[in-house]
Amino acid sequence: MSLLHGETETAGAEALPAAEAAAPRPRRGGWRWLLGRLLRNPSARIGGGVLLLILFCAAFAPWIAPHDPLAVNTLGRLKPPSAVNWLGTDEVGRDLASRLIFGTRYFLLICAIAASISAGFGILLGLVAGAGSALADTVIMRFTDMLLAFPYILLVLAIVAILGPSLWTAMAAVGVAGIPGYARLIRSVALTVKREEYVEAARALGASEAQIILGTVLPNTISPLIVYLSYATPIAALSAAALSFLGLGAQPPTPEWGAMLVNSRSFLFTAWWAVAAPGLAIFVAIFAMNLLGNGLRDVLDPRDV
Amino acid sequence: MSRYVLRRLLMALPVVIGILLVTFMIQAVIPTDAVSAMYEGQTTEEEAAEAIAAMRERYGLDQPWYIQFTRYAGNVLHGDFGESIRLRRPVSEEIGYRFINTLQLTGAALLIGILVGVPMGILSAAKKDTWLDLGAMTVGLLGISMPAFFFGLLLILVFAVWLQWIPVVPRGGAALLLPALTLGLIEAAPLSRIARSAMIELLRRDHIRAARSRGMGEMSVILRHALPGTLLAVMTVIGLQFGNLLGGAFIIEVIFGWRGIGELGVKAIQWRDFALTQAIILISAGAHIGANLVVDVLYAWIDPRVDYDT
Numbered sequence: 002m003s004l005l006h007g008e009t010e011t012a013g014a015e016a017l018p019a020a021e022a023a024a025p026r027p028r029r030g031g032w033r034w035l036l037g038r039l040l041r042n043p044s045a046r047i048g049g050g051v052l053l054l055i056l057f058c059a060a061f062a063p064w065i066a067p068h069d070p071l072a073v074n075t076l077g078r079l080k081p082p083s084a085v086n087w088l089g090t091d092e093v094g095r096d097l098a099s100r101l102i103f104g105t106r107y108f109l110l111i112c113a114i115a116a117s118i119s120a121g122f123g124i125l126l127g128l129v130a131g132a133g134s135a136l137a138d139t140v141i142m143r144f145t146d147m148l149l150a151f152p153y154i155l156l157v158l159a160i161v162a163i164l165g166p167s168l169w170t171a172m173a174a175v176g177v178a179g180i181p182g183y184a185r186l187i188r189s190v191a192l193t194v195k196r197e198e199y200v201e202a203a204r205a206l207g208a209s210e211a212q213i214i215l216g217t218v219l220p221n222t223i224s225p226l227i228v229y230l231s232y233a234t235p236i237a238a239l240s241a242a243a244l245s246f247l248g249l250g251a252q253p254p255t256p257e258w259g260a261m262l263v264n265s266r267s268f269l270f271t272a273w274w275a276v277a278a279p280g281l282a283i284f285v286a287i288f289a290m291n292l293l294g295n296g297l298r299d300v301l302d303p304r305d306v
Numbered sequence: 307m308s309r310y311v312l313r314r315l316l317m318a319l320p321v322v323i324g325i326l327l328v329t330f331m332i333q334a335v336i337p338t339d340a341v342s343a344m345y346e347g348q349t350t351e352e353e354a355a356e357a358i359a360a361m362r363e364r365y366g367l368d369q370p371w372y373i374q375f376t377r378y379a380g381n382v383l384h385g386d387f388g389e390s391i392r393l394r395r396p397v398s399e400e401i402g403y404r405f406i407n408t409l410q411l412t413g414a415a416l417l418i419g420i421l422v423g424v425p426m427g428i429l430s431a432a433k434k435d436t437w438l439d440l441g442a443m444t445v446g447l448l449g450i451s452m453p454a455f456f457f458g459l460l461l462i463l464v465f466a467v468w469l470q471w472i473p474v475v476p477r478g479g480a481a482l483l484l485p486a487l488t489l490g491l492i493e494a495a496p497l498s499r500i501a502r503s504a505m506i507e508l509l510r511r512d513h514i515r516a517a518r519s520r521g522m523g524e525m526s527v528i529l530r531h532a533l534p535g536t537l538l539a540v541m542t543v544i545g546l547q548f549g550n551l552l553g554g555a556f557i558i559e560v561i562f563g564w565r566g567i568g569e570l571g572v573k574a575i576q577w578r579d580f581a582l583t584q585a586i587i588l589i590s591a592g593a594h595i596g597a598n599l600v601v602d603v604l605y606a607w608i609d610p611r612v613d614y615d616t
Contacts, residue, residue, distance in 0.1 A: 143320065143324075146320070146324065147320075147321065147324025147325070147327070147328065148324075148328075150321040150324055150325055150591060150594075150595060151325065151328070151549075151587075151591050151594070152549030152550055152552055152553040152590070152591070152594050153550070153553060154550075154553030154554065154556060154557075155549070155552065155553045155556075155591055155594070156328075158553075158556060158571065158572075158575065158587065159328055159329065159332065159587045161575060162332045162575045162580075162583045162587065163332050165578070166575065166576065235450075235451065239451075239453055242453055242455075243453065243454065243557050246453075246455045246557070247556070247560060247572050248572070248576060249572065249575060249576070259453075259455075262455065262459075266459055266561075269459055269462060269463060269467070270474070273463055276456075276459050276463070277460075280453065280456030280459065280460070281456075283453050283456060284451060284452055284453060284456060287451040287452075287453070288448065290451075291447055291450060292447070295447070
């Protein structure tokens with residue numbers, strides 16, 4: 002019933018402890034446990050399934066795609082969907098289905114690079130701010146304040162303006178614009194964990210600061226980090242697609258979904274499929290990510306309504 | 307109260323300096339490209355190099371960065387945003403009317419977002435865990451997953467091409483309809499989520515339970531006791547949402563050819579016209595901060611629990 006948010010799951014969880022205490026179960030918090038819970042969550046199952054399909058397409062694109070995604074065919078321009086061209090062709094006769102299949106690679110690449118930049122630098126800055134000196138904390142927090150003063154898309158555009166438009170700068174821009182959010186999250190976790198008694202105990206036993214940060218603070222950030230990733234990555238992917246659509250990211254003829262719309266949108270009235278195919282691909286992929294994210298939030302952060 | 311406003315203004319100061327720093331960086335990197343793009347194919351390499359050097363000197367780009375920055379900040383404070391390399395006239399002349407167009411669009415979108423999103427959120431909170439709630443939340447999730455540019459094209463396709471309710475090239479008020487609807491409906495998704503969770507939270511409170519136990523009908527409990535609190539919660543995020551709308555306007559304006567600052571901003575980045583880009587990003591970010599300031603002050607004024615002195 003509850004596909005989109007965990008009310009029934011959460012409500013069920015309140016009744017669970019007695020039963021759980023009786024039956025042996027996998028260790029709470031392990032990867033196995035997480036996977037098991039996710040498989041029981043319908044929202045995560047659907048979202049995860051679609052994302053696996055995208056991953057499969059990306060891995061085997063040359064074998065799945067019926068045509069060359071860049072092959073131009075001037076005689077077969079703007080053909081409606083048919084048995085030969087499953088989703089029709091675009092304004093220069095390229096096969097849309099093949100372009101969508103190869104587009105999965107760009108989609109995943111953008112997600113991976115943007116998330117790595119945001120999370121990588123965010124974790125580093127967050128740990129230094131939360132577990133380091135007061136001065137470092139002040140400097141890093143003022144820096145994040147500065148970036149957070151911009152609405153997200155505006156910050157992305159500002160970074161693209163500084164770096165110049167291309168696929169790589171679009172990924173970098175989306176990644177950098179995400180850093181302050183991660184830094185704030187990790188800092189707040191680090192500040193909380195630092196005050197825990199077991200950290201005091203570790204310190205009393207002679208553990209070094211580095212050992213404490215890597216051994217106790219970092220592992221504690223994993224669960225909130227996954228939840229935040231699931232929330233921030235679709236936004237990053239959506240922004241990167243928007244940049245390509247605006248001509249500020251991936252450039253045609255790259256089969257990136259956002260870039261596919263740049264030229265085809267002028268043919269909206271005559272060949273709607275050339276617009277609908279890449280548009281729907283982005284929409285479905287982002288929706289799947291949000292569904293999986295909802296599932297992850299239900300499992301890892303059940304307090305959130 | 308006035309002390310509170312003053313303090314909020316002072317708190318915004320470092321943020322404004324930060325924004326100036328970020329927009330300043332745009333000019334530190336771009337110019338050579340902009341100038342060479344302008345003269346592309348028209349000149350020999352030596353002539354281009356000369357023109358670039360002259361241009362750098364003219365805009366003071368040969369000075370150390372801190373001098374450039376103070377000059378930049380000083381000019382901006384005097385309302386001087388420099389001259390657009392591409393349009394060859396002062397940026398401020400071009401931006402004024404475009405900013406008003408963008409404000410019209412975002413204002414209309416915000417109104418649509420509130421009118422659609424808030425009732426949807428309240429309804430799903432009141433009917434929590436029913437098919438209605440699930441449906442509303444599914445629509446909300448679809449809304450946050452929908453690329454604004456695709457949704458805009460979809461609305462054109464449906465309303466202008468298939469149903470033909472709106473001309474493909476509309477004039478006057480009709481021109482605002484589709485872009486505002488696109489931006490507003492997408493905005494309704496996060497607003498409905500906020501309204502829903504605020505309402506659920508409020509419906510658990512003691513005064514609501516007291517009202518129910520006095521035999522008050524569910525409808526009047528929601529409208530008279532829970533609605534004001536929900537609206538207050540929605541209001542606190544409207545400042546932030548306004549920033550999102552401004553960002554979204556960059557995309558929507560391009561699709562609909564709406565002559566606002568977003569449409570010009572995208573062109574400015576493509577032209578590598580640094581003065582124009584700087585001014586547009588600066589003004590948008592400034593409007594975002596201003597909106598948040600106004601919302602904060604309004605909130606403090608409406609909600610007696612906010613202590614002005616802290």
